[in-house]
Amino acid sequence: MKAAGAFKLNESVLRLGAEEAFVYLARGLELKRKGVDVISFGIGQPDFQPPDFVIEEAYRAMKEGYNGYGPSLGMPELREAIAEFLSSERGVDVKPSEVAITVGAKAAVFMGMLSLLEPGDEVIVPDPGYPLYESVARFVGARPVYLRLHGGNGYKVRYEDVEKLVSERTRMIVLNYPENPVGTTIDRRDVEAIVELACRRGIVVLSDEIYDHFVYEGSHFSTLQVSEWRNCVYYVNGFSKTFGMTGWRLGYVVTNSALLERLSVVANNMYSCPPTFAQIAAARALRHGLGWFKSILEGYRRRRDLMYEKLSGIPGVKVRRPEGAFYMFPDFSEVIREKGLRSERELADRLLHEKGVVVLPGTAFPRDGGVGHLRFSFAVDESSIERGIARILEWLEAA
Ligand SMILES: Cc1ncc(COP(=O)(O)O)c(C=O)c1O
Structure with missing residues (x-):
């Protein structure tokens, strides 16, 4: 039986898992508060505001x-x-x-x-x-x-x-x-x-x-x-x-x-x-109607293509171009092996702490199918995509 402070917890509630995107969001915000220039490919949230x-x-x-x-x-x-x-x-x-x-x-x-x-x-x-x-x-x-x-x-x-x-x-x-x-x-x-x-x-x-x-x-x-x-x-x-x-x-x-x-x-x-x-x-x-959404979709398509091109340029990374949503799920297994890292979690943590880049470990989704993978959201502007992936390349070259 687990407890939270003086409180005994319900068994079913103990079986709930938390969406880790929110954990990484908090870590990124904490670094930002300390003055780090954070680039986030983490949380799955559109970067546009609702229409006026x-x-x-x-x-x-x-x-x-x-x-x-x-x-x-x-x-x-x-x-x-x-x-x-x-x-x-x-x-x-x-x-x-x-x-x-x-x-x-x-x-x-x-x-x-x-x-x-x-x-x-x-x-x-x-x-x-x-x-x-x-x-x-x-x-x-x-x-x-x-x-x-x-x-x-x-x-x-x-x-x-x-x-x-x-x-x-x-x-x-x-x-x-x-x-x-x-x-x-x-x-x-x-x-x-x-x-x-x-x-x-x-x-x-x-x-x-x-x-x-x-x-x-x-x-x-x-x-x-x-x-x-x-x-x-x-x-x-x-x-x-x-x-x-x-x-x-x-x-x-x-x-x-x-x-x-x-x-x-x-x-x-x-x-x-x-x-x-x-x-x-x-x-x-x-x-x-959704007439206004057309230009948003075009913008997201350009980001997808840019992110795909940049990720494809990282040696050892396997990436597929998604048909929908705003995520990429590249396979970094070879990189993880070559750099002697323990897992995609270590890679995600080190990119966050050493380069200020938020990506999510594939195993946050939510288990074995994501081993060796990272999830990138491309709901960010094109310059952040370029700068964020350039930082990852720098880190990999130095590691
Ligand atoms: C597949 C999927 N379903 C549901 C949600 C949550 O949507 P809502 O904000 O409407 O609760 C998300 C958010 O990331 C999602 O990716």
Whole structure:
């Protein structure tokens, strides 16, 4: 039994893992406070601000009186706007009663797993993958089963590999595409086959599509575009990435309306409702369309290409050009071996302390699939990409 000071801790809470990006964010900020010129490729946060009109709408909503509690599943204005937006963008028929607003996409994942999993259930999660899925699965007593992404399968989720991991105990398959940290998408035929398999076998597909607008090659094919989605898909998205609104804490779920009834009770117990003025502003932002986002995406594409070129220039580093999201996940195994380092963790720590460059160790995502890798976010300006990677090269030459 572990304790925190005089307090005995709950066993399930001890099974939760923390997203290490926040730990490295704090370390970087601490160095900055001491006067170090820190370049951060760490936290996965867009470097642009929400468009001015969204900020003005939030102010207007507050002035209009949207400062109190609202319904636990979210404001009808935003549920309607999301249903319309998805219906027109993806050509699907989503009803407002099938949309719930949550306090960030994280809460959507947390409440979904809490509501749908039992102790002993198996949950297929990508490895490397966003650490939240494994952490929450363990919290509820479920068993993560890792779907390994590696050079051999192009770091992509493929139907054949998912099917091999499905057992009698599988209750959930987690998809995240474009993927954090590897930046791959999932091909349409694989999305269709995975959703069809899940529906047939009574398995839920929790599909986190929060990076769906950060796609540089081809287009995004959503799980909502598979006609059976109402029977087995729990779709997660949010405003953090596309709108640069990480601090507004707005996410959403699209799923069967009967399941949302239960989710509403969970939300009610946890946080009552998401912030009301933020929801009204988000609804107006969606109705405004995403025309403004085009130039942002072009800028991110240029950064991706620059980072790819620079990382490819480091001897011994293997890197692939991601199709989506804003991360690169190069393999530094050869460098680690040659320089006699213990692991990617030692490399990440030394780059931070000796060169002021924040990168995340691959094993923060969240285990073996990231051995020997580092995660770089390219949600930073081009000059920081050039300077940061030049520092890494200098360090490697001197080490
Ligand atoms: C895959 C993925 N899902 C969810 C989130 C969290 O989103 P939110 O800020 O809406 O909680 C992140 C943030 O990094 C993410 O990478």
